[in-house]
Amino acid sequence: KNQVEQSPQSLIILEGKNCTLQCNYTVSPFSNLRWYKQDTGRGPVSLTIMTFSENTKSNGRYTATLDADTKQSSLHITASQLSDSASYICVVSGRRDDKIIFGKGTRLHILP
């Protein structure tokens, strides 16, 4: 069964610190993986998209990595800011059909 598992479920860090969120998936054959940020009360917004051949992609203070062999991805946030408080959702799409699989998300809280 195609699944996307994210960890941790929630995370609390101090402003200015770094953190790493994990995403493991079993979707096969794999097409691409996206990380979305969802602020409270709003819809998800795309941060990065990675295809099979990409290992690392950055978007400002956000850096996503992908290991297609182990089916793992991570999202690293550098020098966290209060505005980074949100849910981060990993989304994986397969190559065969129109469906995509959403992870349950990691809820990140940044404390001042």
Added chain:
Amino acid sequence: DAGITQSPRHKVTETGTPVTLRCHQTENHRYMYWYRQDPGHGLRLIHYSYGVKDTDKGEVSDGYSVSRSKTEDFLLTLESATSSQTSVYFCAISESSQGGGGTEAFFGQGTRLTVV
């Protein structure tokens, strides 16, 4: 929010009543989706559309119907609302299919529906 408007933003309704949620886009994207988001679950696909009058079911389609008579509008209808349909509903759009290497989806602000 990429030219997507959901209405209403909030609604409280009674069990057994019909409810229609509207999604309107100004991007002329071919694909439109309805998701629901509940605590402890990832976003789950209800129905999607790949063109005017072309729709298909998602993983949690029971109790829901959709219609797309124009490119810009995608309606989600709960024929007889139940308490289990209390949720936050998101509309999304994409230029091409999200699966199989397609483009990203842009999401609306969400509609919070409470069925009492």
